[in-house]
Amino acid sequence: MTKPIFEKLALIGSGLIGSSIAHAARAQGVVRTIVATARSEKTRQRVKELGFADEVAADNIAAVKDADLVIVCIPVGQSGAVAQEIGPHLKAGAIVSDVGSVKGSVLRDMAPFLPKNVHFVPAHPVAGTENSGPDSGFAELFVNRWCILTPPADADAAAVERLALFWRTLGAKVESMSAEHHDLVLAITSHVPHLIAYTIVGTADELGEVTQSEVLQFSAGGFRDFTRIAASDPTMWRDVFLANREAVLEMLGRFNEDLSALTRAMRSGDGDVLFEHFTRTRAIRRGIVQIGQDSAAPDFGRTHPTLTEAKKD
Amino acid sequence: MTKPIFEKLALIGSGLIGSSIAHAARAQGVVRTIVATARSEKTRQRVKELGFADEVAADNIAAVKDADLVIVCIPVGQSGAVAQEIGPHLKAGAIVSDVGSVKGSVLRDMAPFLPKNVHFVPAHPVAGTENSGPDSGFAELFVNRWCILTPPADADAAAVERLALFWRTLGAKVESMSAEHHDLVLAITSHVPHLIAYTIVGTADELGEVTQSEVLQFSAGGFRDFTRIAASDPTMWRDVFLANREAVLEMLGRFNEDLSALTRAMRSGDGDVLFEHFTRTRAIRRGIVQIGQDSAAPDFGRTHPTLTEAKKD
Numbered sequence: 052m053t054k055p056i057f058e059k060l061a062l063i064g065s066g067l068i069g070s071s072i073a074h075a076a077r078a079q080g081v082v083r084t085i086v087a088t089a090r091s092e093k094t095r096q097r098v099k100e101l102g103f104a105d106e107v108a109a110d111n112i113a114a115v116k117d118a119d120l121v122i123v124c125i126p127v128g129q130s131g132a133v134a135q136e137i138g139p140h141l142k143a144g145a146i147v148s149d150v151g152s153v154k155g156s157v158l159r160d161m162a163p164f165l166p167k168n169v170h171f172v173p174a175h176p177v178a179g180t181e182n183s184g185p186d187s188g189f190a191e192l193f194v195n196r197w198c199i200l201t202p203p204a205d206a207d208a209a210a211v212e213r214l215a216l217f218w219r220t221l222g223a224k225v226e227s228m229s230a231e232h233h234d235l236v237l238a239i240t241s242h243v244p245h246l247i248a249y250t251i252v253g254t255a256d257e258l259g260e261v262t263q264s265e266v267l268q269f270s271a272g273g274f275r276d277f278t279r280i281a282a283s284d285p286t287m288w289r290d291v292f293l294a295n296r297e298a299v300l301e302m303l304g305r306f307n308e309d310l311s312a313l314t315r316a317m318r319s320g321d322g323d324v325l326f327e328h329f330t331r332t333r334a335i336r337r338g339i340v341q342i343g344q345d346s347a348a349p350d351f352g353r354t355h356p357t358l359t360e361a362k363k364d
Numbered sequence: 365m366t367k368p369i370f371e372k373l374a375l376i377g378s379g380l381i382g383s384s385i386a387h388a389a390r391a392q393g394v395v396r397t398i399v400a401t402a403r404s405e406k407t408r409q410r411v412k413e414l415g416f417a418d419e420v421a422a423d424n425i426a427a428v429k430d431a432d433l434v435i436v437c438i439p440v441g442q443s444g445a446v447a448q449e450i451g452p453h454l455k456a457g458a459i460v461s462d463v464g465s466v467k468g469s470v471l472r473d474m475a476p477f478l479p480k481n482v483h484f485v486p487a488h489p490v491a492g493t494e495n496s497g498p499d500s501g502f503a504e505l506f507v508n509r510w511c512i513l514t515p516p517a518d519a520d521a522a523a524v525e526r527l528a529l530f531w532r533t534l535g536a537k538v539e540s541m542s543a544e545h546h547d548l549v550l551a552i553t554s555h556v557p558h559l560i561a562y563t564i565v566g567t568a569d570e571l572g573e574v575t576q577s578e579v580l581q582f583s584a585g586g587f588r589d590f591t592r593i594a595a596s597d598p599t600m601w602r603d604v605f606l607a608n609r610e611a612v613l614e615m616l617g618r619f620n621e622d623l624s625a626l627t628r629a630m631r632s633g634d635g636d637v638l639f640e641h642f643t644r645t646r647a648i649r650r651g652i653v654q655i656g657q658d659s660a661a662p663d664f665g666r667t668h669p670t671l672t673e674a675k676k677d
Contacts, residue, residue, distance in 0.1 A: 180662035191668035241585025250623045252645040272554025275658045282649035285642035310563045329598035332565040336595035345588045349493035351664040355504035
């Protein structure tokens with residue numbers, strides 16, 4: 052066990068990320084007490100049953116009282132309203148952070164409502180699953196994943212380092228960059244991939260010539276990989292696209308140019324262009340596996356039933 | 365063990381699919397002997413070491429001699445040349461099949477070279493991993509996956525059923541359809557998903573503003589899922605896109621329309637359109653999990669190191 056870095060952690064929101072932080076923080080003994088909030092009575096009841104927080108609150112204002120670390124774990128579209136709500140009730144010297152996938156909008160929406168005597172250090176743990184809600188959290192979610200901090204230029208170095216230590220204790224690797232750069236990096240590594248996955252899954256859903264059941268049956272040809280991403284939380288992702296639209300549009304423009312070039316090669320029968328492109332992209336996969344950001348196991352390590360387990364039809 | 369359905373199986377090609385068929389056929393005792401071919405001496409040597417075939421041949425003609433099942437397991441662009449080579453040497457009454465991801469072109473390219481006294485039943489097992497070559501094969505690859513047969517209209521029903529039984533014994537579920545319909549179904553469930561994955565991974569690789577190492581580091585935000593598909597065999601996929609270009613272009617047209625619609629919603633700040641779309645696609649994932657075509661485990665069941673295993677930096 053680590054010596055606690057914070058006395059009281061307030062988690063605004065108890066979804067996948069909030070509940071995972073609670074599980075990991077408790078497992079590592081990195082905070083002394085945890086209060087978690089949820090908007091609906093049903094979710095609060097569930098959080099109590101799951102027991103990952105010492106206290107479950109309906110009221111964000113009550114939750115942040117005396118907290119020396121407040122982490123806002125809700126869709127980014129609500130960050131401003133929550134900052135306005137909790138701002139006047141924050142403890143002097145507290146660190147206020149978040150976990151949003153867009154950082155420019157969070158900085159813009161939250162900063163004006165936070166008092167001068169707290170340290171605002173936005174953060175984004177680049178980790179998740181397609182599930183959401185308090186049941187989906189687990190302590191290992193952040194292990195070996197990156198947590199990006201985007202402290203404002205005038206941020207207190209000691210506060211930034213304290214938050215970085217918190218995330219490292221949860222297993223994450225920590226890097227700092229500007230909010231603007233973060234939003235560009237995530238547009239290409241996360242937001243555009245999600246948008247095209249959401250698109251292709253929708254396209255398949257709408258076809259007349261190919262039935263819905265054929266799409267599902269033959270999904271192991273590649274499509275099923277996209278459906279996992281396209282099963283991500285709709286509210287969270289609606290907010291991400293609205294909050295980071297400039298960077299997403301920019302990266303989408305590049306994607307469309309490249310798609311046109313490959314389409315042209317296909318149409319004109321230029322196999323060399325295709326072969327060369329596909330050889331280059333294969334190498335990128337190897338890079339990701341080498342730095343430990345994915346498993347080397349084929350097919351993501353999906354398991355296969357044995358031949359004897361196979362049902363004969 | 366099953367009673368052998370075929371005496372001698374000739375596998376033309378010893379890559380992921382050819383070697384997996386050999387492993388599975390042997391494990392199930394579904395054929396008495398297996399001969400596998402490979403073009404390079406190095407691969408033949410490796411196939412001998414791996415031992416999944418009774419005989420390893422350089423010569424396709426020698427391999428098909430006396431074989432009562434011949435399965436062509438090579439990139440679809442080479443199917444015609446191989447049919448021309450082996451056609452005159454096939455045993456009367458033999459079943460000739462393949463595993464190509466495009467069926468119209470295989471039918472067009474192979475049929476003219478096959479004698480009237482053999483049964484040509486093209487097939488496509490919808491299964492695979494991003495790896496290729498004889499080392500990547502394993503017996504369980506086809507378990508609970510679909511194998512699509514596209515027999516010509518005048519195919520012998522008994523021969524089709526015998527091939528279907530072979531695939532079912534390897535663990536696959538079998539369905540028959542026309543080659544034309546197959547190519548449309550696979551365009552949306554496999555080929556277009558591969559093309560857009562190849563595209564986005566290439567786009568990320570070419571950016572000036574976001575470094576290569578940032579793309580790799582922060583890939584857990586979604587991008588890494590695409591890199592697996594974009595690591596698939598370049599020769600195989602070049603041939604797929606050239607052989608199925610009409611259907612791929614048709615489905616790509618639909619994808620582009622849908623991407624434009626979502627982009628417009630994002631640009632104009634229409635969150636309801638995004639939310640509604642994302643809610644619909646989430647349901648499709650559930651359908652795939654329900655019919656057993658993917659795991660219900662979050663994040664494809666990727667494993668996470670424990671907190672104590674996590675390296676602190």
